[in-house]
Amino acid sequence: MSVLIRVEQAAFGYGGRAVIAGADLEIRxxxxxxxxxxNGGGKTTLFRGILGLLAPLAGRVERxxxxxxxxxxxxxxxxxxxxxxxxxxxxGAYAGLRGLRWLSAAQRAAAARAIERVGxxxxxxxxxxxxxxxxxxRALLARALLAEPNVLLLDEPTSGVDRGAQRRILDxxxxxxxxxxxxxxxxxxxxxxxxxxxxxxxxxxxxxxxxGPARELLAPEGLDRLFGAAPFAEGG
Amino acid sequence: xxxxxxxxxxxxxxWPLCAALLAGLVLPAVGVHLLVRRASFHGIVLPQxxxxxxxxxxxxxPWWIETIGLGGLTLEGALHDPHAASTFGLAWGAVFTxxxxxxxxxxxxxxxxxxxRAAAGFATASALVLVLGRLSPVGRGPIDALLGGEVLGxxxxxxxxxxxxxxxxxxLLAWFGRDILLASxxxxxxxxxxxxxxxxxxxxxxxxxxxxxxxxxTLGPVLVFGLLVLPPLAARPWVRxxxxxxxxxxxxxxxxxxxxxxxxxxxDLPLGPSVVLTAAVALVPAPLAARRx
Numbered sequence: 001m002s003v004l005i006r007v008e009q010a011a012f013g014y015g016g017r018a019v020i021a022g023a024d025l026e027i028r029x030x031x032x033x034x035x036x037x038x039n040g041g042g043k044t045t046l047f048r049g050i051l052g053l054l055a056p057l058a059g060r061v062e063r064x065x066x067x068x069x070x071x072x073x074x075x076x077x078x079x080x081x082x083x084x085x086x087x088x089x090x091x092g093a094y095a096g097l098r099g100l101r102w103l104s105a106a107q108r109a110a111a112a113r114a115i116e117r118v119g120x121x122x123x124x125x126x127x128x129x130x131x132x133x134x135x136x137x138r139a140l141l142a143r144a145l146l147a148e149p150n151v152l153l154l155d156e157p158t159s160g161v162d163r164g165a166q167r168r169i170l171d172x173x174x175x176x177x178x179x180x181x182x183x184x185x186x187x188x189x190x191x192x193x194x195x196x197x198x199x200x201x202x203x204x205x206x207x208x209x210x211x212g213p214a215r216e217l218l219a220p221e222g223l224d225r226l227f228g229a230a231p232f233a234e235g236g
Numbered sequence: 237x238x239x240x241x242x243x244x245x246x247x248x249x250x251w252p253l254c255a256a257l258l259a260g261l262v263l264p265a266v267g268v269h270l271l272v273r274r275a276s277f278h279g280i281v282l283p284q285x286x287x288x289x290x291x292x293x294x295x296x297x298p299w300w301i302e303t304i305g306l307g308g309l310t311l312e313g314a315l316h317d318p319h320a321a322s323t324f325g326l327a328w329g330a331v332f333t334x335x336x337x338x339x340x341x342x343x344x345x346x347x348x349x350x351x352x353r354a355a356a357g358f359a360t361a362s363a364l365v366l367v368l369g370r371l372s373p374v375g376r377g378p379i380d381a382l383l384g385g386e387v388l389g390x391x392x393x394x395x396x397x398x399x400x401x402x403x404x405x406x407x408l409l410a411w412f413g414r415d416i417l418l419a420s421x422x423x424x425x426x427x428x429x430x431x432x433x434x435x436x437x438x439x440x441x442x443x444x445x446x447x448x449x450x451x452x453x454t455l456g457p458v459l460v461f462g463l464l465v466l467p468p469l470a471a472r473p474w475v476r477x478x479x480x481x482x483x484x485x486x487x488x489x490x491x492x493x494x495x496x497x498x499x500x501x502x503x504d505l506p507l508g509p510s511v512v513l514t515a516a517v518a519l520v521p522a523p524l525a526a527r528r529x
Binding site for chain 2: 051052053068070072076077078080081082083084087091092094095097100101127143147153
């Protein structure tokens with residue numbers, strides 16, 4: 001399958017100091033990858049590097065075939081903004097605005113379809129800040145879908161939401177991956193959920209990246225191997 | 237109360253009234269974006285920098301005319317030529333405002349309290365206004381009038397300068413409003429979507445600087461920071477969308493300008509503070525909205 005993102009011998013870090021070094025990986029159409037690892041191991045650094053929010057200190061990242069859809073952590077978004085769900089979702093079309101920079105009827109219709117697809121049709125005109133954590137996450141997913149991505153990158157999409165909402169979000173991602181061939185890459189601490197959902201994981205620790213099947217790496221014996229004698233407590 | 241009819245007063249003070257009304261229409265729309273960025277204190281600090289720039293321009297004027305020249309004008313001629321004085325003041329007001337913006341942007345990125353650094357900037361700019369005012373060849377009168385919001389001396393040329401600057405700011409805000417909103421609400425997503433967030437931020441700060449510098453030169457810092465801060469603060473609890481937020485803020489700003497002008501004319505009060513106090517009244521019902529939601 002076609003390569004959408006290729007990372008070659010890349011180092012990522014801050015202030016000239018590499019947190020991740022020598023990373024090699026490819027993200028292809030249809031991949032479903034989780035990024036996991038201990039706190040401070042470099043998960044977020046790798047994720048930001050793949051997204052293009054961090055320039056590589058060494059090596060290179062090719063995204064020539066990728067149309068990125070990004071779902072940030074909802075806690076980073078300030079509730080002081082008076083925005084309805086449809087306002088937030090329509091932001092996904094802002095990069096494509098032309099002329100007078102008004103949204104076209106087609107863009108509005110696409111936003112409505114994206115809202116419907118994530119199951120929020122009844123909440124389209126509700127204030128974004130009044131939604132539950134899981135609903136807000138789905139609204140951000142709808143916004144990412146409006147950009148018609150072929151790679152979806154999600155930062156902790158299931159943290160801080162109840163078990164039912166976690167399941168709905170992950171089921172949606174599985175459906176998008178299976179039906180549309182959308183590549184999915186998500187950072188998560190919730191290893192149990194990832195083991196059931198992701199096909200592969202990128203284990204990020206001590207500045208290195210290890211790729212393997214989710215069911216093997218995230219099984220208790222796999223985690224024992226990764227953590228040595230002291231496996232960390234599994235979240236979620 | 238003034239001993240003239242309303243019609244005569246309107247005729248006499250046409251341009252100051254038009255200038256305050258125009259500011260009431262545009263500055264709250266700019267203030268909306270400052271409020272959602274939690275940067276309303278910029279609305280207080282930046283006009284003070286702009287005022288320092290205008291006062292600095294007056295203090296600098298004798299040296300400037302002697303050394304560089306100002307269209308062949310003498311000092312006396314420049315002080316009596318509204319075009320020369322206001323353009324020179326606007327230029328320096330803009331320079332100081334840009335310096336204030338850079339300072340605030342730096343404060344936001346630096347360590348420690350951003351608000352404390354902004355407060356330090358405000359204190360410095362306020363002190364500069366007073367010290368430079370002492371050096372001004374025009375004396376304290378015009379500077380006290382500027383700082384106190386007594387804007388009844390505004391003429392056609394000052395109004396034209398203000399109208400051009402505010403119209404440009406409003407146009408940029410309307411045209412690029414969506415980009416400015418996304419870049420502040422979710423900067424990382426804006427970058428991933430391919431928006432040039434650095435250029436958008438520079439554009440926003442530029443239009444704020446332009447509106448603040450022109451507003452302060454013409455109407456004084458009191459009216460400018462009052463209209464940047466109060467109408468959006470009063471409007472926020474009542475709205476559910478950015479469009480409604482801007483519309484209500486602008487409506488409150490315009491209503492404050494009209495009612496404040498009427499009060500100033502009727503009771504012979506300083507125009508700027510009258511408008512600001514009227515805008516402050518709009519804050520009173522805000523707790524009702526909070527209870528409603």
